[in-house]
Amino acid sequence: MAQTNLERQVETRLREHEIRLTEGRRTLIQALGKADGPKSAADLHSRLGDQVPLSSIYRSLSVFEDAGVVSPHYSTKGVTRYELAEWLTGHHHHLVCVNCGVVEDIEIDDRLETQLEAIVEEIGRDVSFAPVDHALEIDGNCRQCQ
Amino acid sequence: MAQTNLERQVETRLREHEIRLTEGRRTLIQALGKADGPKSAADLHSRLGDQVPLSSIYRSLSVFEDAGVVSPHYSTKGVTRYELAEWLTGHHHHLVCVNCGVVEDIEIDDRLETQLEAIVEEIGRDVSFAPVDHALEIDGNCRQCQ
């Protein structure tokens, strides 16, 4: 259900941008929809086997990024990870494993998010900067690395 | 003064790790000490001209990272920026320009930092994760891009 709704939302966005939704791209969206955090092209490729060649994964992620369907996440040297954009999944933050680099999404409850936004707004006022987004990253050891 | 103290602190740390402090490396530390935020190897190289070749910059930054003298910062595809480690500069956060990618350091006052730490601790408890570090990034447009 949520998955099908996801595909419909993505279809609509891509159509608005006059971008085609091919089978390979649909497969990519499904894989990102099932992921528990940002995934690199290599992660996605190993998960999907030969369904979508690596070159198509890179290219489609780039097209999706331009269309605002995915967001890049940078936490490892030389590797970019992608996740579905927040308008599709909701605002969230990241846990980053300091050992292996895996990134996990976390949603925090409204009370904490409100507090965090207040902090961000106050910082913005202090340095005359209008925040358009914010990201809280918490570094530690993931379950596999503990 | 602060600069000289910085060099002394770095010297001590490198000596502990049996790493040599060459003139090129001293120049790099001085440049990082003057920087207002994380800098890439290319940034540092263009700033330093021929004083330190690009290959030496990459290599020294890597050595410094292993020794805990600098920390990497990832906010742009395919580019790593480095800044002095927090034990040298103090805990701080980053403003990232969504247009040009420049990263600026910001320190926030103790009251806000305390609030932020409480949020991080509570999130960590919620997801059974012991935070070792946290980073708040605020995205917007830098003064040049406004």
Add this chain to the structure above:
DNA sequence: GTTGCAATTGATAATGAGAATCATTATAGT
């Protein structure tokens, strides 16, 4: 259902950030 256009493909070559190489040089300890 058919057609046309241009987006997209997939394998491969090219690119750029960063790592490795090697003969020579320089640091730091004695």
Add this chain to the structure above:
DNA sequence: ACTATAATGATTCTCATTATCAATTGCAAC
């Protein structure tokens, strides 16, 4: 001053990612 070995600097290599190109395909219009 001597010595061991880390570090150098220019160049080559590696890897994640982008560009290329002839062939294929998605999708809107008819």
